[in-house]
Amino acid sequence: MFRNRTTTWPSHAAWWAALVLLTLGVGGVQADFTFGPREKVDFAMAFPTLDPAYDGITSFSSDGLEIYVQSTRPGGLSSWMDLWVTRRGSTDADWAPLENLGPAVNVPNGAALSTITGNGLELYFNSDRPGGQGDFDLYVATRKTRNNPWSQAVNLGPKVNGPACDGVPSITRDGLELYFTSNRPGGHGNFDVYVARRATVNDPWGEAENLGPLVNSEYDDAGPSISPDGRVLLYQDYLSTPRPNGYGGGDFWMTRRAGRSAPWGSPVNLGPAINGPNFEHNVHFSPDGCVLHYSTASADWSVVENWQAPILPIVDFNSDQKVDLVDLVMLIDNWGTSNTQCDIGPMPWGDGKVDIEDLKVFMTYWEKDNPPQPADSK
Template identity: 40%
Template structure:
């Protein structure tokens, strides 16, 4: 049965002028302000799962002389950010320590470093702690299986802790790779390239995997010649991404726009940019995000009703792409209660409603 998906470009915010790009609706980017940003370069933001802590790297004068990892926090997701603090040793060690990625439970911090003892420059490390109140332990190199003799940087750990995306120059150019493991106690597998649908002759860097595992944000050279932000949807059934889409304006500008980090709820995108309006150098910015809504008209008759419900019922507990509609955009390989819930959101909905 042919599945017809009707895209509705209705803005999800009242009174906000947004831009629809790449399946998302964006608000207006705002600078995180002088409390967080400095006249130096501030980049690679990574927001915690609860949205209350933002890790980033910085070349600010108050650091140790190279890229260091900093953090800022707030009491609520609507609160003001506190003055950033430098993560103490052994995370920062006077070397180039950058590209932080915090695990969903807040107990593992992945980052890149050119400290001695690695296999290339830089390598990917992880520091761990027992509780959120404990200090970070000694960072561990992820080993020769993950790291190469070349450039490995900007790790992004998935919400379940089983996939690690990163940028690497091991293949000659800067491309995106992913390594996986069966459990959080298992060894990482040999990294594989995200493939030609995502990696190109240009440099792909700074991947960030969404909390649902279905979108990979990253940066790549854009039409302006500087770096732009892009997104590639990931099909969990094939484990591969689709062709990447440029996020467009107002996210991307004629300046450098880099280092994306999408919040766990998918409502805010943090990134670095050299655009005007900041404190100087590269600053940290944020923008509101919402997905373009879809109407699951499974039989193509222009309305979601009992006939569409019958389609789901006839394929119940089966792997049927035509009715496996949730979670968007590809489903999860089985027709079940998630698809029923997705259908119910549009019950008796017609195009344009």
């Protein structure tokens, strides 16, 4: 697949020079990923069919062709918020006007904060409609195909929901892990993040589990957003007193794990590229994992702004400000391993192995730094 790019590949001599450099110890910091500077999203430009006065994005379909929106706009079925969808036929087509998801999902008590499985057939959301386990609960609506209407939403039942507030679901793309927040008794204080699991999408959800005292704290651990591959979990602390060592107001925090069966690591603040003095909330990964979408609110919530920030793999493995031969050789040298330094794809944080997905990512940066020379005309 890279055959037509051989003009940008190094000569044998250069290969050996690089190998020598490598064995002499030219290395660098542990490569990883980083967040690029955030920029304000002009809703009118990016999503012309949405109105920021009413609408908030709650989830993207994995193919990028549907955005689920919670909205207080007129025409809804509830006195609070309804879920709506906007669609497009391809990733470069225009978004269609919002459609209300209808009475299968929206009832007078409302529906909000949705998450959709990778196959687009299950939509989870929270609602405090009558008939649940108490307070807000999680519900799911299903459909047979992407073109069928949604079925009547059902409560996830007492293994997942309880009498306390259960909300803000976020599901892995494979539909096997459902993260949410709850202030049920038995946690570590205020809201905590919980997960429910199932073996296959045809199995019922198991008993929800607290993510434990490393991830959760005495502060609010809320608003979870799981990466599509389930290796990065973001959450927020904005509801009451934030965690110490943040940037003011509520902030986003991140925990990571090496694989789906590995334990979650210590949470870290997303840092000043993302967090500021306002209240960061409502965070989502783009379907390709390369962009973070989120909102900020002023202390009195009178000003809500929408932001996006690129999620960037660190391709310059040896930190010399160039993406060049030395970095390529490091990647090749780690081919087939699980060295996180060179694990830069397919998501910016990698997938636990160094292979063709990482080379593809590397080559996109290589070509930016080393544009092909125009062919000699003589």
